[in-house]
Structures are given as structure tokens and as C-alpha cells.
Amino acid sequence: MPELPEVETIKSQIEPKLPIKVEKIILSDLSDSIVKTKDYPLDSFTIEKIERQGKVLRFYLDGDRRIISGLGMSGSWRIAQRPIGEKHTHVIFSGTNCDGDIHLGYIDPRRFGVMHFFNLENEAQWLTRLGPDVSKPEFNLEYLLKLKREKPNKVIKPFLLEQNFFAGVGNYMASEFCARAGIRPTRRMKTLSKTDLENLLKATKAVLDDTITTGGTTFSGGYQDAYGDKGEGVKNLVVFYQKVCGLCGEESVKKITLAQRGTYYCPHCQK
Numbered sequence: 196m197p198e199l200p201e202v203e204t205i206k207s208q209i210e211p212k213l214p215i216k217v218e219k220i221i222l223s224d225l226s227d228s229i230v231k232t233k234d235y236p237l238d239s240f241t242i243e244k245i246e247r248q249g250k251v252l253r254f255y256l257d258g259d260r261r262i263i264s265g266l267g268m269s270g271s272w273r274i275a276q277r278p279i280g281e282k283h284t285h286v287i288f289s290g291t292n293c294d295g296d297i298h299l300g301y302i303d304p305r306r307f308g309v310m311h312f313f314n315l316e317n318e319a320q321w322l323t324r325l326g327p328d329v330s331k332p333e334f335n336l337e338y339l340l341k342l343k344r345e346k347p348n349k350v351i352k353p354f355l356l357e358q359n360f361f362a363g364v365g366n367y368m369a370s371e372f373c374a375r376a377g378i379r380p381t382r383r384m385k386t387l388s389k390t391d392l393e394n395l396l397k398a399t400k401a402v403l404d405d406t407i408t409t410g411g412t413t414f415s416g417g418y419q420d421a422y423g424d425k426g427e428g429v430k431n432l433v434v435f436y437q438k439v440c441g442l443c444g445e446e447s448v449k450k451i452t453l454a455q456r457g458t459y460y461c462p463h464c465q466k
Contacts, residue, residue, distance in 0.1 A: 201420075241256060326362050
């Protein structure tokens with residue numbers, strides 16, 4: 196599943212191509228399973244800006260219109276100068292930018308992604324479901340201490356997956372955060388000291404920096420960026436899908452299931 200680093204990579208690749216004047220919109224026969232909201236006619240518009248919030252892309256259009264794009268399990272956007280004919284392309288924006296013809300296509304083999312064509316009011320309401328973005332300044336020690344007080348019985352690793360508290364975090368990142376922070380994924384919030392939470396913040400930054408620098412993380416048959424390339428973040432993983440801990444280099448990594456998600460940790464490095 197594309198997580199914060201993968202979505203950030205796609206955003207960074209689309210951004211230099213803006214603005215794009217979209218003159219034609221093509222929807223596949225299966226696009227209704229992805230496009231959930233149409234607050235305005237899908238005829239033509241200009242994409243002026245793009246931002247990422249958590250694992251969501253926000254397209255800013257002329258006329259105070261918005262597009263929210265969540266990539267789900269297998270979604271991605273593709274940029275091309277020629278028409279996009281790739282299999283599982285469900286939404287295509289064709290138009291022009293400063294370089295000439297350009298096409299922006301949303302590809303999603305499993306169709307778990309969602310797209311909303313929102314007015315400002317409905318976008319603002321929808322975004323209230325997202326908590327602080329873990330890459331932004333509002334994700335800080337004060338916030339984590341507040342969560343410890345308010346959610347003392349939450350188990351840390353599955354808690355990290357709740358987007359209304361930790362926007363942008365997915366399964367592999369949650370395991371990696373806990374590993375680099377030296378925190379056992381089964382611990383409850385009330386057991387985490389101030390030092391533990393400080394270490395979690397440092398771990399979050401380290402994992403994000405490493406993974407964004409390498410263009411995201413691609414597992415077998417998974418994520419591709421806006422040019423169809425795979426991310427190289429797997430080389431930074433210390434526990435997720437690893438046999439031996441990448442931190443100590445000695446201990447075998449253990450796999451357990453928490454909240455129905457595969458979870459990896461090092462019994463030696465994480466307490």
C-alpha cells in the first residue's frame with residue numbers, strides 16, 4: 196500500500212509539471228468504484244497546485260475546486276506526454292502545460308483507491324477525518340504526550356495505523372518506527388516514557404527521510420511512482436519482512452499479528 200513516502204514521491208513528481216490545463220477527462224467503465232463524489236461537472240479545469248496530507252493527494256483547481264485522491268492498496272498516478280494506455284487506468288486527465296501535451300492517469304489494479312471532486316466546503320469536512328501529518332511540525336512531543344494521557348490503553352503499533360491520529364502511517368512504517376525507537380510493538384501508550392516518545396519522534400523522522408530519499412518502498416509487484424519506477428526503500432528496512440534485525444545484525448526478527456496486521460520486531464533491540 197502506498198504510504199506517506201510513496202505519496203510524497205508522486206506529489207513531488209507531479210508538482211513541477213503544474214499548472215496543467217485539463218481539456219479532456221476520460222473515465223473507465225469501472226471508475227464509479229473509485230470516483231465517489233462529483234460536486235461539479237467533469238469537463239475542463241486547470242490543476243494549479245498539489246499538496247499531500249497524510250496518504251492523500253490534494254489537487255487545487257481553478258474556481259476553488261478540489262480533487263482528493265487516496266491511493267488505497269495499489270493506486271498510483273502516471274505522467275506521460277503521450278496518451279496513457281496502461282491496463283487498469285481508470286481516470287485520465289489530458290491537456291497541456293508549458294512543455295506541450297501532457298497526460299495524467301490514475302492507475303489502480305485493485306480499485307481500493309478513492310477520488311472525490313469536491314467543492315471547498317465538502318473538502319474541508321472530509322479532511323477532518325485526518326489527524327496530524329507525521330511529517331509536519333504539529334506531530335511533536337506535546338501531541339504524543341497528550342495521546343498518552345487520552346488513549347493510555349492503546350497498543351502502540353496498531354494505534355500508529357489510525358489515520359485520525361497519525362496521518363500518513365501505514366503498516367511497514369509503523370513496524371519500522373517502533374524498531375528504530377526501540378519500542379516493542381505490543382506496548383500500551385501508558386507504558387511509554389517521555390524518552391520513549393522522544394525516540395519515536397526521532398525514529399519517525401529517520402524512517403521518513405530515508406524512504407523519501409529513495410523514492411518510496413516497493414514490495415513484490417507493488418508500488419510504482421509517477422514514471423512507472425519502483426522505490427528503493429526496501430534497502431532501508433530494519434525489521435519489516437527481514438529475517439535478521441538490521442539494527443543489531445544478530446537477532447532473528449519475530450513476526451506477530453496485531454489488529455489483523457503482520458507486525459515485525461527485534462526481541463533484542465525493542466523493549
